[in-house]
Amino acid sequence: MSSSHPSAPRPAQILVVDDEPDLRTLYELTLLREGYRVEAAGSVSEAREHLDAGRFDAVITDMRLPDGLGLEILQRIQQDQRSERCVVMTAYGSAENAVEALKAGAFDYLTKPVDLKQFRSVVASAVQAQAQAPVAARAVRSIEGNDGKAAASAANDAGQAALERLVGDSEPMRLVKARIAKVARGMAPVLVRGESGTGKELVARAVHACSQRSEGPFVAVNCGAIPENLLEAEFFGARKGSYTGSAQDRDGYFQAARNGTLFLDEIGDLPLAMQSKLLRAIQERSVRPIGSTQEDAVDVRIVSATHKDLQAEVLAGRFRQDLFYRLNVIEIAVPALRDRREDLPALCEALLARIARDAGMPAPTLSAEVLERLSRHPLHGNVRELENLLHRAVALSDGEVLHLDIASPSSSTATATGPAPAPPEAPAAPLVLVNPAAPVPSDLQSYLDQQEREILIRALRESGFNRTAAAARLGLSLRQIRYRIARLGIATPGVDDSHGNGADE
Numbered sequence: 001m002s003s004s005h006p007s008a009p010r011p012a013q014i015l016v017v018d019d020e021p022d023l024r025t026l027y028e029l030t031l032l033r034e035g036y037r038v039e040a041a042g043s044v045s046e047a048r049e050h051l052d053a054g055r056f057d058a059v060i061t062d063m064r065l066p067d068g069l070g071l072e073i074l075q076r077i078q079q080d081q082r083s084e085r086c087v088v089m090t091a092y093g094s095a096e097n098a099v100e101a102l103k104a105g106a107f108d109y110l111t112k113p114v115d116l117k118q119f120r121s122v123v124a125s126a127v128q129a130q131a132q133a134p135v136a137a138r139a140v141r142s143i144e145g146n147d148g149k150a151a152a153s154a155a156n157d158a159g160q161a162a163l164e165r166l167v168g169d170s171e172p173m174r175l176v177k178a179r180i181a182k183v184a185r186g187m188a189p190v191l192v193r194g195e196s197g198t199g200k201e202l203v204a205r206a207v208h209a210c211s212q213r214s215e216g217p218f219v220a221v222n223c224g225a226i227p228e229n230l231l232e233a234e235f236f237g238a239r240k241g242s243y244t245g246s247a248q249d250r251d252g253y254f255q256a257a258r259n260g261t262l263f264l265d266e267i268g269d270l271p272l273a274m275q276s277k278l279l280r281a282i283q284e285r286s287v288r289p290i291g292s293t294q295e296d297a298v299d300v301r302i303v304s305a306t307h308k309d310l311q312a313e314v315l316a317g318r319f320r321q322d323l324f325y326r327l328n329v330i331e332i333a334v335p336a337l338r339d340r341r342e343d344l345p346a347l348c349e350a351l352l353a354r355i356a357r358d359a360g361m362p363a364p365t366l367s368a369e370v371l372e373r374l375s376r377h378p379l380h381g382n383v384r385e386l387e388n389l390l391h392r393a394v395a396l397s398d399g400e401v402l403h404l405d406i407a408s409p410s411s412s413t414a415t416a417t418g419p420a421p422a423p424p425e426a427p428a429a430p431l432v433l434v435n436p437a438a439p440v441p442s443d444l445q446s447y448l449d450q451q452e453r454e455i456l457i458r459a460l461r462e463s464g465f466n467r468t469a470a471a472a473r474l475g476l477s478l479r480q481i482r483y484r485i486a487r488l489g490i491a492t493p494g495v496d497d498s499h500g501n502g503a504d505e
Contacts, residue, residue, distance in 0.1 A: 012127045013054070016040045017047045017061035017073060018089070027060065030116055031123065044068040048076065051084075058107075058126040059086045063097050071104055078105050085126035085186075089114060098283075102188035102329045111284070118285065121299050122187075129185055129212045159184070162209035165202050167350045168343030172335035176203065183330045184210035189282070191267075191327050192305040194334030196443040197384030200305040201265060203334055207303055208261040216260030221253050224269030231274045233290050236281065242291025254287045257300045267327065268308035268319060279323045302327065307443070337382040341375050344386075348374070351387050352402075355394050358486055364397060370404050381445045388445060388487075395483045453488045456481070465492050 014031050018024045019042045031038045039056075041047040044067050047059070051073075059077065061070035074086045085107035090097040098109040107126050110119060163177055183190055184207050192200045201220060208218045226234050233243070237252035253262060264270075270278065281287045282302055286295040304327050313319035337344075348366055356363040366374075379385050393404040441447035456470070463469035471481035485492060 011035055011037050012057040012130075013037045013039070014123065014127075015047065015050050015056045015059045015061075015084075017042070017044075017059065017065065017070065019043060019062065019066050026116075027114075027119070030119060034120060034123070036123075036127075042066070044070075044072050047073050051076065051082070055082070056084045057130045058123060059084050060110075060123065061086065061088055062112075063088055063090045063101070071101060074101065074104055074106055083130055085130045087122055087126055096325075099325055099329055102186070106186070106188075108187040115297065118297060118299070125187070125212060125299075158214045159206070159210035162202075162206035166199065166206060167347050168340055169346070170335075170340040170343045172340045173343060176332060176334060177206075179332050180206045181210055183207060183332065185212075187301055188329040189302040189304070189327050190330045190332060191310075192303065192332050192334060193310075194305075194307065195336050195382055196307045196446055197382035198334040198336060199383050200307075200334055201263065203332055204261070204263045204265075204303045204305060207332075208263075208301075211261070211301070213260050213301060217257050218261050218263065219253050219257040220263040220265060222265050224266040228271055228274070231271070232277060235274075235278065236287040237289035237296070239289055239291035242289075249289075252287065252289065254281060254298045254300060255296060257298075259299055260301070262300045262302055264302065264304040266306060267304040268306040268310055268313055272318070272320065275320045275323050279320065279326060282323075282326055337379050337386065344375055345371060347383065347386060348390065351383075351390050352394070355387075355391055359394065359483075361394075364394060364402050366402050366404070370402065374404075381443070385445055391483070391487050395480070449488060452484065453490060456484060456488065456490060460485075460490070460492060467492065 014036045016024060016027045016031070016038060017040070018027065021042070024040050024042065028038045028040055039050055041050055042065075044065050047061065050056075051059075059073060061073050063070045070088050074088065077084050077086055086105070087108050087110060088098070088101040088106045089110045089112055090101070091112050098111070101109050107129060108122050110122060159181075163180070166173060166177060166180075180203065190204075190207055192203050194200050194203075204220070205218060208214060221234075233250075233252065235252045235254060237255055238250055240248050264278075281298070284295075285299065286297050288295045310319055310324050310328070314321045314324050337347075348371065352366070353363045374386070374389075381388070389404060390402075393402040455474070459470040459473050460467070463473060467481050467485070468478055471478050474481065476484075
């Protein structure tokens, strides 16, 4: 990069702080070869002098210095509200120092001895993040000033779209959006906490979309849906012949998310043995595929989510404490729908528009009476339950205005002409459990959806993925099975309904 050319951009300025002259020289030469302008310091006091004298794009500092800690430099940058992104270098095995630095506001950390390829990558990310800082700062100020539209115009296109999918202007949602805009600027791991159905994955996607990694991949993993014996291969990859059926090299989730974000949903469901392997991968930023003698360096940001109380899981011995502290550097709490009922009209409008778009039909409207009844409904399943209610209403509707029956089960049989006649009294039948040993699910709607999904997939496979035949087997119409396939996100390869008559719609 030549700074003499009139159209050439200004080379980024980096401050390197390390008290070991040989290492300091190595870092300087590495950065100079990348086209950066570099200044160096050997102590906290020297670093302060450089900061007083000018501005930098990034500061790379060792944790332990002769006259103090690198955290003091980071704190100085934070207190003065400077724009420099700070990367802290910690000794091997000092995981607690790395977590402390990230919580204090460091952009990222490096473990000594530093891998130069990783060093260059982290510095480039820090410089890119600093360049985006003015836009991110405007977005945060706009959200905190309750001006959602201005926030959207300030953010990049991907971030704008992701924030718009978090429907609602209630105070709890404004706080969530402001938190997303702030945490997206760094590399610190994020733990998204909230009840089932609150939209934790949407929050994770917004963190990714608002970050400097938005052009990289976003890989979502449901940790509770992977068989335990496949976890290591799914996460870290495998080499050809490393296990039965392994016919070729394959990448894992970490490799797939390189230079992007890895979203670990329901992290609390990971077994303990896998938790220890995940901890090492996060700390070392490298993974070893099954059957390989070499480790693959992986540059990913970890965002995880859970509906469980992980601190309680730690106390019960079901979740590693060190992994919990590594993942829970920054927390985003997603509010339950009952805590933001003022967002119901906007949520219903957005959900109905999407349902109608997927079904290729005009968007129906909810009556004011139904909205009022929804506002009194418990909605324990949060936004997911609301979406399911609206899906069913659309599937059963034959007009433009939906009349959703969300009354108690005893009144759900009421017809449009009046209440159903009371049945003759009969002795109560005993309650018989099909499997009394089975645990009660913590999220009934998700459990029922999963059961329905498995039944549909089995029927589709046994009918050669002919939806008409599968529908007839299950006692459904073609329209009903198409709706269920779309709602549950079932992929149906090469579907051809032409053998069926399809007239049952």
